[in-house]
Amino acid sequence: MQEIVKAEEKKIGMTEAWLRKHRPVYQAATKHPFIRTIRDGTVQSHSFKTWLAQDYLFVREFVPFVASVLIKACKESDDNDDVEVILGGMASLKDEISWFKREANKWGISLSEVIPQNANKNYCQLLESLMSPEVDYTVALTAFWAIEVVYQESFAHCIEEGSKTPPELKETCERWGNEGFGQYCKSLQKLVDQRLQKASDDELKKAEVMLLSIIEHEIEFWNMSRGN
Numbered sequence: 001m002q003e004i005v006k007a008e009e010k011k012i013g014m015t016e017a018w019l020r021k022h023r024p025v026y027q028a029a030t031k032h033p034f035i036r037t038i039r040d041g042t043v044q045s046h047s048f049k050t051w052l053a054q055d056y057l058f059v060r061e062f063v064p065f066v067a068s069v070l071i072k073a074c075k076e077s078d079d080n081d082d083v084e085v086i087l088g089g090m091a092s093l094k095d096e097i098s099w100f101k102r103e104a105n106k107w108g109i110s111l112s113e114v115i116p117q118n119a120n121k122n123y124c125q126l127l128e129s130l131m132s133p134e135v136d137y138t139v140a141l142t143a144f145w146a147i148e149v150v151y152q153e154s155f156a157h158c159i160e161e162g163s164k165t166p167p168e169l170k171e172t173c174e175r176w177g178n179e180g181f182g183q184y185c186k187s188l189q190k191l192v193d194q195r196l197q198k199a200s201d202d203e204l205k206k207a208e209v210m211l212l213s214i215i216e217h218e219i220e221f222w223n224m225s226r227g228n
């Protein structure tokens with residue numbers, strides 16, 4: 001019996017085991033009240049606009065963070081898959097920034113005047129701290145995956161069967177909720193699991209704590225747009 005449980009654990013990978021262990025807090029991020037209002041069609045336009053404007057600022061800061069993960073992958077990974085997957089993520093950020101500009105235009109938001117709120121500043125500070133060469137690749141990669149997967153799950157939830165997402169928000173939800181982005185998150189997750197298999201107990205602990213920290217920051221980020 002013990003054997004079977006172990007095999008099962010190995011099959012699901014460490015990241016999946018962590019998501020199950022921390023399911024309540026993970027769900028608080030992926031099924032956040034703001035996301036629920038998008039999904040049920042009751043979202044207020046000013047809540048959406050707040051999210052859009054703040055996320056544009058976040059993504060700008062996310063670019064150098066992803067670049068730092070790429071550098072770590074080039075230096076430390078013995079597996080070329082890592083570099084290619086991360087490079088693909090970086091490349092799509094160029095299009096993402098253009099999309100934010102177009103979308104902001106549509107909603108009448110002047111991006112140059114947006115001021116980052118505290119939750120955003122805190123999150124960007126975390127990204128900045130992760131860019132340090134002292135932070136090991138496994139921990140930074142775990143953070144990267146966690147950041148992407150929260151958005152993927154959240155927005156996929158808004159385009160599932162039975163969702164009442166307003167048509168003008170569908171494109172946003174599809175950006176992160178689409179199948180391709182889902183596959184990309186799975187690729188990242190696989191890279192993380194590979195690294196975690198070889199990690200020391202200390203690294204494992206740090207990576208798990210980092211996952212939780214990202215989830216908390218994502219919740220705070222959504223909170224900027226909740227029912228106001």
Ligand SMILES: Cc1ncc(CO)c(N)n1
Nearest residue numbers: 055058059147148151221
């Ligand atoms: C806050 C936040 N988390 C994750 C993503 C996904 O890239 C994003 N754009 N913004």
